[in-house]
Amino acid sequence: MASTGAEILASTLKDFGVEFISTLCGNGLNRFYIACRDSGIRLIDTHNEQAAAYMADAYGRLTGRVGVCAVSSGVAHSNALTGVANAYFDGSPMLLITGASAGYGAGRGVFQEYDQTALAAPICKLSKCVYRVGDLEFMVEEAFRTAMEGRPGPVHLTVPLDVMEGEVEGDPPKRRRLPPDVASLQASESLGPDLRLVEEAAKIIRASERPIIVAGSGVFYSGGQEALIRLSEAGAIPIVIPIWDRGSVERSHPNFLGVIGAASGEPRLLEDADLIILVGARVDYRVGFLEPPKVRPDASVMRIDVDASELTQGTTPDVAILSSPAAALNALADSLSRLGGPTHREWMMEARERWRRFRAKWVERSPPPSKPMTGWHIVNALRPLLTEEVVF
Structure with missing residues (x-):
């Protein structure tokens, strides 16, 4: 039975414990979205790629698990890098998946074409482009492990349209299992x-x-x-x-x-x-x-x-x-x-x-009651209502 790259990508993410992906819909991700739905991965659509990346950053920081976001190519990719930079400086494990035009169109003026991996590399522990459908599983595992080992941080994979839509025959290979979070990986290795x-x-x-x-x-x-x-x-x-x-x-x-x-x-x-x-x-x-x-x-x-x-x-x-x-x-x-x-x-x-x-x-x-209110007044009024579980 044949599987598309999008299906392999979604099922591999599911195997690694991904429950949701923050995203902003864009060209090149449609097949991946369908595969995520079929694999039981929830998609959270945001209004800006920065928000999608910040959501993955926050998830990684709060849970110690790899947060995942997906955006389209070109300026969508550069928009997301603001959140990736934040994860890099603060050491949050996250994966940015970026779409791209088909590889066979490289250098011919396809939509907003530039080297996305090079742009992300200075603020990522790993930044690579997947060129073959058969490499997807290995490269996703490599990305997850890199994000979690040592000092955690962001990683990036660009997945071109021809890889998303490409097919491979045969049963999916048996995947090695990664520990679910940073603490488990450190304890095991x-x-x-x-x-x-x-x-x-x-x-x-x-x-x-x-x-x-x-x-x-x-x-x-x-x-x-x-x-x-x-x-x-x-x-x-x-x-x-x-x-x-x-x-x-x-x-x-x-x-x-x-x-x-x-x-x-x-x-x-x-x-x-x-x-x-x-x-x-x-x-x-x-x-x-x-x-x-x-x-x-x-x-x-x-x-x-x-x-x-x-x-x-x-x-x-x-x-x-x-x-x-x-x-x-x-x-x-x-x-x-x-x-x-x-x-x-x-x-x-x-x-x-x-x-x-x-x-x-x-x-x-503390300032006396005043108009307009200050930030101190707001925080002081909220303080009695907040619990230890509240995150700012």
């Missing part, structure tokens, strides 16, 4: 941390006076939320999260002391720390590039990441642990517990008090 490095790191943490954990999206994507709390509680270490990164600790937890990188200048926890433990987080403007005056000149830096290239991104750490953040955090918590000795409770109490004063100061500065 990544090695645990070097225990000698873990012991060294635990001793450095114990010897420090003012350590702080900067928990990035990598903690969430590795499923390390509970492990993060274990380490924080074992050593009485404050936790902060860089703005734009995926949260990995309940805001109500007493050891969570806010979001950094929002240009507030307070409560100066990072600036006064003598040990900065970056876990699944990047060195960039949000942490002042880890340079004075944002950090102390004598501050030590410890780094944990599943992606080897991230361990030296932006700085050379004093200790670098290549591991799934979840595995490394659990190992560090165990090692700290075995070491015993004093924790950092005085520093934790001071940090909590700074955070309390910082928040109280903003309440004191």
Whole structure:
């Protein structure tokens, strides 16, 4: 029995757990839409390609699964790249599928023809064009794996019209199964941390006076939320999260002391720390590039990441642990517990008090009722109605 490229693409996405695709209808995708409907994949039509891409970005960030969007060729592709760029900077796993005119028309002036893969490449972990129907399954699997492994991020596949409409004979090959999300992939493929490095790191943490954990999206994507709390509680270490990164600790937890990188200048926890433990987080403007005056000149830096290239991104750490953040955090918590000795409770109490004063100061500065309303008035009115499940 013959299968079209569109049918193979849709069924492969279905096998990898895709439940919906955000899209904006355009030429070249019609066969794919029909195949998605037949495969049980829901299509969510948007009013702009940017919205479709942002939807896939948000889905990837919230779930740790690959969000998928599909757009047409030409300017539709370039419109979608705004959302792809956002996923690239914030490390969200997503797949952009772009249509294109048939490959046999290349160079002959077909509709809005340009090198779509080259345009997407600087902001994608992988950007390729599928030239043969028989390559679709392999390339979709490669795209999904690339989006989820290491530091997650966006990937792109251009699928020309002749590939969508082309047919192959015979039964579909048996597909290798991918773990459904980033955490499962990391758990199945990544090695645990070097225990000698873990012991060294635990001793450095114990010897420090003012350590702080900067928990990035990598903690969430590795499923390390509970492990993060274990380490924080074992050593009485404050936790902060860089703005734009995926949260990995309940805001109500007493050891969570806010979001950094929002240009507030307070409560100066990072600036006064003598040990900065970056876990699944990047060195960039949000942490002042880890340079004075944002950090102390004598501050030590410890780094944990599943992606080897991230361990030296932006700085050379004093200790670098290549591991799934979840595995490394659990190992560090165990090692700290075995070491015993004093924790950092005085520093934790001071940090909590700074955070309390910082928040109280903003309440004191709140403007009186006025016309027109300000953003502060709106948020303050909504606050009692919002739950922990609300996402801004």
